[in-house]
Amino acid sequence: LVHDTVVVKGTFTLAPGKLRVAGSQAPVELADDYWDRVAAERSSVKRAGEAVLRKPSTDVLVTGAVRAPGGRAAREWDVGVVVKDPEGPVLSYKARVNGPRKWRYTALRGWTLTAPEPAAEVPIRYELAYGGAYPDRRYPPAPDGRRKWIVHRPNPSGTGFFDERALDPGKDHPGPQWQSPGSPAAAMNVEAPLCGLGPVARHWASRAGWAGTYDDAWVARARADV
Numbered sequence: 001l002v003h004d005t006v007v008v009k010g011t012f013t014l015a016p017g018k019l020r021v022a023g024s025q026a027p028v029e030l031a032d033d034y035w036d037r038v039a040a041e042r043s044s045v046k047r048a049g050e051a052v053l054r055k056p057s058t059d060v061l062v063t064g065a066v067r068a069p070g071g072r073a074a075r076e077w078d079v080g081v082v083v084k085d086p087e088g089p090v091l092s093y094k095a096r097v098n099g100p101r102k103w104r105y106t107a108l109r110g111w112t113l114t115a116p117e118p119a120a121e122v123p124i125r126y127e128l129a130y131g132g133a134y135p136d137r138r139y140p141p142a143p144d145g146r147r148k149w150i151v152h153r154p155n156p157s158g159t160g161f162f163d164e165r166a167l168d169p170g171k172d173h174p175g176p177q178w179q180s181p182g183s184p185a186a187a188m189n190v191e192a193p194l195c196g197l198g199p200v201a202r203h204w205a206s207r208a209g210w211a212g213t214y215d216d217a218w219v220a221r222a223r224a225d226v
Helices: 216-225
Strands: 012-015 018-021 045-047 065-067 076-085 088-098 102-106 110-113 121-123 133-135 149-151
Antiparallel strands (some): 012 018, 076 088, 102 110, 133 149
């Protein structure tokens, strides 16, 4: 089948009670653009592709950075996004952000998180949330140097999901700065939900779970449509 896809996109400036067409319009993104294009399979999405055949709902994406209340550096603060219609909120999302902190090893406690440092703003990046990936030691590298990876499926780009055997206990490692208020990450290699406001990669667990099942009936229908 051949499909024509029409994408209409506008860029606007927002102010309290006002919506204006921006002087500079962002171009249509034909495909997902990743922060790390070399290892895109383990990177978060910088800009989501917009040339899709069907979009049954509306995406609400926030990019850039979140700033501390009052413009004063703080160790942590809560952020949220609320979308309303005339009858009230239709979407609400909350998260907690903190300044830089480290995973640090001590003989008494093992790997723990240091207290956050004050920060005036925190970038909106899933790399700064809990998650990560590391090479699977059970398999040797392929002839081309590629490795099999063990990934935190909700967020392969984050920090805290490590191969502890490969970590140098004499060095600190970046800790997460984005956390769900009800599920803070306090230890390495634990289950934690994806936390953040940017676009989610198509193969990440929280999005792939909505893709349905690709069973024999699906394959039969797909072949019938060709």
